[in-house]
Amino acid sequence: MSSRVPVIVPAAGGISDELRALTGASARGLVPIDGRPMVDSVLGTVAAVMAFPAAGEEASSNPKPLRAVVVTGGHAYDKEAFEALFKGIPGIEFVFQEQRDHSELFEDISGWDYDVIVFYSMTQNISEQRRQNFLSLLDRGVGVVALHHIISGFNDWPEFQKIIGSRYLFAPVEQDGATRPASSYKHDIEIAVRIADPSHPVTHGVTGFTTVDETYLGCAFEPDNYVLLTTDHPTSDTNIGWVRTYRKSRVCTIQLGHGPSIFADPQYKKLVVQAVNWTARRTG
Numbered sequence: 001m002s003s004r005v006p007v008i009v010p011a012a013g014g015i016s017d018e019l020r021a022l023t024g025a026s027a028r029g030l031v032p033i034d035g036r037p038m039v040d041s042v043l044g045t046v047a048a049v050m051a052f053p054a055a056g057e058e059a060s061s062n063p064k065p066l067r068a069v070v071v072t073g074g075h076a077y078d079k080e081a082f083e084a085l086f087k088g089i090p091g092i093e094f095v096f097q098e099q100r101d102h103s104e105l106f107e108d109i110s111g112w113d114y115d116v117i118v119f120y121s122m123t124q125n126i127s128e129q130r131r132q133n134f135l136s137l138l139d140r141g142v143g144v145v146a147l148h149h150i151i152s153g154f155n156d157w158p159e160f161q162k163i164i165g166s167r168y169l170f171a172p173v174e175q176d177g178a179t180r181p182a183s184s185y186k187h188d189i190e191i192a193v194r195i196a197d198p199s200h201p202v203t204h205g206v207t208g209f210t211t212v213d214e215t216y217l218g219c220a221f222e223p224d225n226y227v228l229l230t231t232d233h234p235t236s237d238t239n240i241g242w243v244r245t246y247r248k249s250r251v252c253t254i255q256l257g258h259g260p261s262i263f264a265d266p267q268y269k270k271l272v273v274q275a276v277n278w279t280a281r282r283t284g
Contacts, residue, residue, distance in 0.1 A: 018173060058179045065093045066280045068116040068145075072101035074123035075149050080262040082120070089241050089273055091282075099123050103154075106130040115280045116143040118272075119150035119164075120257070138163070139248040143279025145272065148257030151219060163246045165225045168216060175220075183218040184235075191215060191233040193240070193256070193267075201284035202243060202274045203228050205252055209267040214258035229254065229271075241271070243278070250279040 070086065074161040075190040086094040095114070097105050102123035107130060117137070126134070138144070144164065152168040154160040161167040194208045215236035222244065229241025240255040262268050277283045 002261060014056060044116045046083045065091050066115040066276070066282060067093050067095065067113060067265060068118050068276050068280075069105065069114040070094055070096045070118040071099060071105060071121045072096065073121045074102070074153065075121070077120070077258075078260050078263070081263045085263045085269055085272065092273070094118075102126060103134075106133040106137075109133045112137065112142075114142065116276050118145045118276065119149065119153065120147045122149040122153045124153065124155055126157060129156045129159065131159070135159075135247070138247045141248040141250075141281070143276070143281070144246075144251040144273045145251055145279055146251065146253040147272070148214070148255060151216065151253070151255060158173050158203060161220060161223060164247075164251060165222045165242055165244050166253060166255075169218065169221045173220075177275070180220070181218055183216055185217070186210055186215050186235040189215045189233060189235055194230045194232075196227050196230050200226075200228055202241075202245070202271065204274065206270055206274075209254070209265065211265050211268070212261040213256050216255060219255075225253075229256075236284065252279055 018263050034070070072082075083096065086092075098104060099121055102125035106126070146164040149168075150164065151166050152170070155167065155170060168185075169180065170176065173180050190210060191211050192208065192210050195206055197203060215231075215233060217235055217237055219237055221237075221239065225239065225242035225244050227239045227242045230238050231240055232238065237255070240259050241253065243250065243252045245251065254271060256262055256268060274283070
């Protein structure tokens, strides 16, 4: 597992044990984070946490917050806007892990204590040992939420397409005796998002909405995806959100999620939060 100290965003209404430990240790001279003294980084995080509202009655039904690790790396993104998406959510503690060696989160899982993995990375390399460790987590029922460009991640590992239900094709491929062209993308596209099944726990209470985002066209898809989100924009694949199961894991993939416009959309935030809860088996 990475030796970097993760960024921890606690569940609303409380400071995590990790933050308490970090705050106490920071005054004893730990190494800087990203060029800043750790004490500054930790105290800044604590100040942000203190501003969160108290958790409501809904969160109190699950006294122990579920823990989700948000995996980044391999692609530039608006860090501040993206991390704001996960702040102030009752009952969920998010820990951010940027991958410097593509997939070091899965190097050693002996102390694993996350309920859900939220992939927002586009890294490629994953050794056989790390693959097996990741698969063993799915055998335990650890949930997976796959956002946006992770569809392009681990592109040389065919099994990953079966896990998340899709793969962006960087080059043409031979399939069923024919050549399938490479996928394509377009930035800053205004698209209408439609809800295919409003009764599913991931989409419950979410209405159709229009947003500006990056679109993907020509991705490969697994045939057994249960589709929740669609669009009819010509620069996008029709299916842009779905759920599936892999081994004992629930998986939700949402193709949307390129930049600040979509991060700030309350409908998108609701989708992501409900996806985390569903994959953690807190709902439905």
